[in-house]
Amino acid sequence: MIKIDALTVQFGGIKPLDALNAEFTAPICGLIGPNGAGKTTLLNVLSGFVTPVKGTIWLNDSRLLGLSPRRRVELGLRRTFQQELVVDELTAAENIQAIADHVSANSADARREIGAAIDFVGLGARRQTRGRQLNLFERRMVEVAKTLIGRPKVILMDEPGAGLNEAETERLRRLLADIPSAFEAQLVLIDHDADLIAAVCMETLVLDFGKRLAMGPTRAVLDDPVVRRAYLGRE
16 A cells, blocks of 8 residues: 655656645556656655655555665565666576565575566566567566565556557556456556556546546546546547
8 A cells, every 4th residue: 555645746846746645555556647747756756766855655554755765675665667677688587586686585485486477477488588589578578577576565567568569468457457466466557558557457546747636446537527638638
């Protein structure tokens, strides 16, 4: 569970987040809004890469603000980025091992977690393939697998479906839907694909110019006329 209270980020005269209040309680939560709405800024604040000027954030029973990014990882926070961070010279398994070296309790746990993550994302046959030989979808799956290492509590994903074709997006949808039950982790998902958000997210927050435009059950949020005008560009 993530609880955000009066969160404000300011760069000069610009406020990418402006007195934001929100609470993510569902197993899979959506985070949507127009370009520049503050979505990635919010993930950066949660991750510890951006420091707000005001506000409070709770991850379950822990206050996040003031903690280093590493300490947040230790508490169970995981993150993907818009750009894949796959090392071309390492195999798929070695890319995941690099994360396990920092977050797994011991080598036995690491081996078990790496195997489980690789199998979950469907890369078993590609585990010894170097990053430069993986296609876009496979690289994206390596990124997802990395978030599943070390008993995650909350996983933040920034546009995991970007650039994928229809068949790949469907595979991603099924995989995302299974993460909470398979790994006991909450998922917060940014994506511009409204169909993907509708398919997997139980509740959704809509940002617009750093403010909360709407939050609630995903279908009701996506059907809200105000949201449709601001986010979907139609009545």
